[in-house]
Amino acid sequence: MTQTHHSRARVIPPSVLRPVTQTDEGSQEMMRPGETNVVAVRRQRGIITNADFDELLDAPEDETMIINMGPQHPSTHGVLRLMVELDGEEVLRVQPVVGYLHTGMEKTAEDLMFIQGSTNVTRMDYLAPMTNELCFSLAVERLLGVEVPPRAAAIRVLMCELNRISSHMIWFATSGMDLGATTVMIHGLREREKILNFFEKTTGLRMNHDYIRPGGVAADLPDGWERDVADILDVLPPRIAESRELLDDNPIFQRRTQGVGELTREEALALGVTGPMLRASGVKWDLRKAFPYSGYDQYEFDVPTWDTCDVWGRYMVRMAEIGESVRICRQVLDSMPRGDYRVQDKKVTPPPRRRIDESMEALIHHFKLFTEGFKVPEGETYVAIESPRGELGCYLVADGGSKAYRQHTRGPCFVHVHALPAMMVGGLVADAIVTIAAADPVLGEVDR
C-alpha cells in the first residue's frame, strides 16, 4: 500500500460499524431458498397478500435455474438486473438488483443551492425531465411561501403535459420494439421528435432542460409558440390513431399482452404502485385530480382507467392518457394568461437582463443571487405530482440556508421495479420482457 492510500485510511467509529454488524446484511442477490429466509423468498415469489400461490412452487430445486436478466440487456430498459429462478420457461422467483446507475444525486443535492437544484433533479427521470423540475420547484416554493404567476403555472402545465405525451410515446416505441414491432418503434420516436423540437426551441435543450425553476420558468415561451403547439396538437392525434391501428386489433399483440403481468388492485396498493399501472388495476387515482397543483383544477380532463390489471390495460390507459394530455394542452393554448413568467420577488428572481446593463444594483443583485443563492426558511415538506409514471414526490428539508439540508426523491420507478416479482412470477420468460416494458422503468430515477 502506498503513502497516498495510507493518508486515506478509513477510521470508522463504533457508531457507524455497529448497525452493519448487527444486521443480517448480506448479498443483494438471489439466494437458493435454503440459504435465505422464508419471508424474503415469499417476496421474491411475489406473494404480497395472503393468497395461496404455493402450487407454483412444486418444481424440485435441482431442476430450477437462477439466471441473470441484465444489467446490460436492451429489454431491461437500462441497467436493471433481475435475477430470475426458472423452471423450464416458467418464472418461479424474481429478485430485482438495482444500483448500477447510482450516482449519489441526493448527496449531490445537499451541496447545491436551491437555484441549482433543478439542474440536478432533471437528470433523474430523463424521459420526463419537466416533471422532476416541477416537483422540486413546487417543494422549494412551498417552503418559501411563494405563489407563481398564472402564466408561469400555465406554461408549466403545458410543458409537463407535452412531456407526458413524449414520455408515453417512447414507452410505446420501446415496448413495441420488445415485442418485435419495429414500425411501432419508428412511429413512437417520430411523434416524440416533434415535441422534443418544441422543447429545444423553448429551453435550448432536448432533455435535462432546467427550464422549470423555483419561482417560475427560466424564460418565456418563444415567439410563435402558439403555432408550434397547435401544429403538434393537430398532427399527433391522427398519427397516434394510425399507430394504434397497428396494435389494437393485432391478434399477436393482444395475445402477448392480455392476461400477462397481472397485478390486482390490492397488490398494487400494498406495493405502492401509482400512475398508469394503478389505473390499469381499476383504481381511479390521479394526483392532478386528488391534490391539484399548478392550476390543474382549471382544466377539464378525465382519468382513464381499465380493469383488466394486465399489460393490455396499461397500454390502453397510457394511450387514453395521451388523448387527455392533448385535451389539456388545447385548453392551455386557448387560455394562456398574459403577464409574468416568473414571480416578481427580488429574493428569488434575478433582475431582467437589460437592467443589468443599466444598473449597478441590478448587477450586484444578479451576481449575489447566482453566487450565494437565496435562503429558504427552515422547515420540511413533501410535495407529490403526477409524473407520466406515477407519484413523483420530493421530500425537502431546509435549515434556513441556501442549500437543501436533505432532498429525497420518491421515484415511481423505484417502487414499480420492486413490484415486478408480483407481476412476473408464474409467467413465462418471454412475458417477463413485456411486463418490464409495461412497468416503464427509468433507471436514472430508480438508482438516482
Add this chain to the structure above:
Amino acid sequence: MSDRPTDPSEEIHEQDGSGAPAVPAPPDDLVSEICARVPGAGWEISCGQSVAICAPEHVEELCFWLRDERSFDMCVDVTAVDYLDHWDRSMGTWAGEPTRYEVVVNLLDLDTPRRIRLRVPVDEDEPRCPTLSYVWASADAAEREAFDMYGIVFDGHPNLTRILMPDDWEGHPLRKDYAIGAIPVTFKEGGEGQVAGRPPGPGGA
C-alpha cells in the same frame, strides 16, 4: 419568513408563548386521534401538511391502526434524515429529546383523499426502528434504501441488505459525517500528503 402563509399552528404557538395551555390542541381530527392513541406522540403542521411525531416503539401499532381503521392504503415512501448539524430543528409538540436521525414515513389515504407524514426520531448510537414492511409491502425496498444510506436498522425486516451501494461498501453515504471524498494532492511547499477538499472521515470513499 414574513411572507409565508400563516398556518394555524403558528398562531397556536404564539398563544403558547403568551401563557396559554402548554400543549396546544391539534387542529386536525386525525392528528388528535393519533395523539390520543399513542403515548408521547407529538404533532406539527408543516407548510399546511399534517405531521405526527411518534416514538419508534409505537410506530408499528400506529401504522396497523392507520391502515386498518383509517384506510391509509398506501405507504408512499419511507426515508430518513440525519440531523447531525441541526439538533435545534422544529419538533412540534414532541416532548422527547431531539435525536440525530429521523425516519420519515409518508402515507396516503386514497378514499378521502388525504396524506399524513410520520416522523420517527431514532437514536444516534443505536439507530433502530421497527420495520413497516409487514404493514405495507412497499416499505420493503424503501427501508432497504434508508438502511443503505443512513445505517438505520429496521428490526424484523426480512432482507435488510444494501440496495443502491455495492454489497461490500463501508459506511452509509448520506450521513452528514460521511466524507464525500477527497483527492490527495501534493503542494510544492507543503510537502506530501496534503489533501484538498474535506479531510477523509468515517467510511470516506
